[in-house]
Amino acid sequence: MRHKKKSIAIAMATLALVVSACGNSNNNNSAASDAAPSGSSSSSASAAPADPFGKYADPVTLSVGQQVDPSDTTLPAGDTPDSNQYTRYIKDNLNIDVKDAFTASPTNYNQKVSLSISSNDLPDAMIVNAQQFREMSDNGQLEDLTDAFNQYASPELKRVLADSNKRAMDTVTVDGKIMALPQAEDAGVHEMWIRQDWLDKLGLQPPKTVDDLEKVADAFVNQDPDGNGKKDTIGIAAPDSSDASKLYANFLESANNLYGFDPVFAAFDAYPGYWVKDANGNPVYGSTTPETKQALGKLAEMYSKGLIDQQISVRQDSGEPVISGQTGIFFAPWWMGYGPLTDAVKQNPKADWQAYALPLDASGQFKPHLSAPAGQFLVVRKGYKNPEAVVKLENLLLRDESKFDLSKGSIGFYPVRLALGPSDESEFTVKALQDVLAGTKKPEDFSDKPEYKLLAGDLANIKKVKTEPYDKMDIQYWNPNADLGAWTRLYSLMVGVSPFMDLEGNGVSSLIYSQTPTMESRWVNLQKLEDEAFLKIIVGAAPLDSFDKFVSDWKQQGGDQITSEVAEAIK
Amino acid sequence: MVRDTTIGSRAFDILIIVILIAVTITCVLPLWYTLAMSLSTKSAAAAGQVSLWPVGFNLNSYKQLLQDNQFFVSFWTSVKRVLLGAGLNLLIVPLMAYPLSKTIKDFRLRNVLMWVLIFTMLFNGGLIPLYLTVKQLHLFNSIWSLVLVGGAQTLVFNVILAMNFFRNLPRELDEAALVDGAGPWYILLKVYVPLAAPVLATVSLFSIVYHWNEFLYGLVFMTRQEFYPLQTYIQQVVVMLDPSTMSQDQLQRMSQLSNRTLNAAKIFIAMIPVLVVYPFLQRFFIHGITLGSVKE
Known part of the structure; x- marks a missing residue:
């Protein structure tokens, strides 16, 4: 581990050498625009009392990396991603000139940010993901926002971030310093979506337990719920071949898993992919627990009876049979109107999809896993003169977001916008x-x-x-x-x-939502080992007892070491 | 030609024809599928009901596409890129291939240069050094970053192809021209280039297809989407997003973005230029690549 750090340091030093030449030109580029405000504004900032909405006397320039959706056509003619109603509003209210250092579509934004980080060609501010935040933090590329936040954050922003989303704030606090502003949203829970009209037609109740689920799925498969006389229905949807769809959400990608089996695992008190505590209070990887084995056994049984989509992990998009009216049950988060359901209802206006926090576990409870507190972070480049400008930008956003006319440019054009909302x-x-x-x-x-x-x-x-x-x-x-x-x-x-609505407090969090040092080299392989072993068990290509072999392999190939690192990290 | 009419040979012919038809179908099918998709209704496409025939035939995607300004801006960027890139390629390839086709007696540094060229073919600095280089050259957001970087990366292969072709031309031509008092420029332009039409058509085709289809550099070197070439533009709207790291309002926007029929229409339109150019250059293409490959 120490070795690794050292080699990273060397690599970084080399990179810094390579980059230093570039850094100069970077400075030259921004020097022209920075020169005016940097001297004067810092003095004016220190002279004036900290006003969260204070307008700068001299214009402050902020270059940002901005996500721009190519299919978003709401900007009126003449407006651009860095000159629109939001940038003008910011200029009028705060006297900040926002310039786009780069723009990229949602598909490519991450790649662009990573390129910017590894070449050290950073905009003043941008939104990054958890992995990128850690990387920048390790590289020392981040400006400390502690003072800026404490002095300039508006009461609302403090309420949303520091009170309502304390978990999110903890993730950006490194050695007691606030190194980024986290996104703040309530964590979505994975639940069961089911065709209510099929249930009614067959005279069934929503399945309360896993055994009920099995019965209902059986009826959906064998009793022709769509009434077309053909046995063409799928009981329970299964994950497809896309990245968005996994057997279960894991601690690194903890939100928005479509067509996985998350609630089924939870009904067995199993949290595969998550770091949880065992009976003695020690951290254990959820995929290695006996509960997970039990859940896998049940899934394999249901699969062999044909209750689970037989094209598991092969199908291109499990949303297709949902839309075309073949699927009866699937597991996903709450926002499925934005998922397949709008098209499903267009195809069949009578397709009555309802959601339930089911199935329940042996003690009659629904205990979903909770996603990571924040997936996106607003960071400021080390050395940027006016970090408080970024805080002011978010103050303004939180206060006035609902006032904008979205037909003159959707909210996605607000520079470095963080999704900020109370956790409820x-x-x-x-x-x-x-x-x-x-x-x-x-x-x-x-x-x-x-x-x-x-x-x-x-x-x-x-x-x-x-x-x-x-x-x-x-x-x-x-x-x-x-x-x-x-x-x-x-x-x-x-x-x-x-x-x-009333599940508050029942959820299960992962002990950790980020990688430890050994994971950086080993996790990809361990994840692959896990995915293959579990999929084989479910489709019956391997007996259930191969789970034990998986556990010992997993431990040998770095799992034990990682577990002790996790124990260290959460102390 | 004597026809072999035994049953075995007939059967063999039929087998070959069947295989060729099967191969043709596998090539044409994706194109046909894309076309059928682009002419279907949006919800039928999302339900996976479209296979070989449009479901709910309509031209809405194409009407929608006509209103998409950026599509045409990017289309034009790609056309410029192809014209500049292929033009530059056509200019430089004979100029480099000709001296390199000479023996070491005529051109002392030939082997050194060859090694340098082949070295760049086998090894390269990677994306980040390239990114920094282009940045230092102040070529971000310029069409030249696409033309030059992409061009340089395909140049060596094209030069070697043309060089081998030149070497296969009879040395006597060269000598005769020399005796008649022609200089190297005259020999290149009046003797070699006219004879090299097949190989030059081939390298042009490679260059055109490469510049038209390449999308990564557009993404890396352009800091704004309005400068994207067509394939980069299409890539960003077609690739599936991973919702596990998205915030809720991004999801809302994504649901409006997901439009398979429109994307199919874009892909189909983007295929047309290459489909149009191909038949005209194809006969040179097959001819040229075999001609350059054999050395006497």
């Missing part, structure tokens, strides 16, 4: 929607909650797409055609979020 954003929104539908509250009652940025729009739209009775969520009580965009969001919220 979707639950709060659903509660508010339910209250407004029930008539106990009016939309105006929520006008003092700017940090719930989409709430006002949601409240305005709900009666457009929801038909009476307001307490029934089945598809026939919705009107998607009134406003498909609004329906997509509101259906996702009302159907997808309601099931876990």
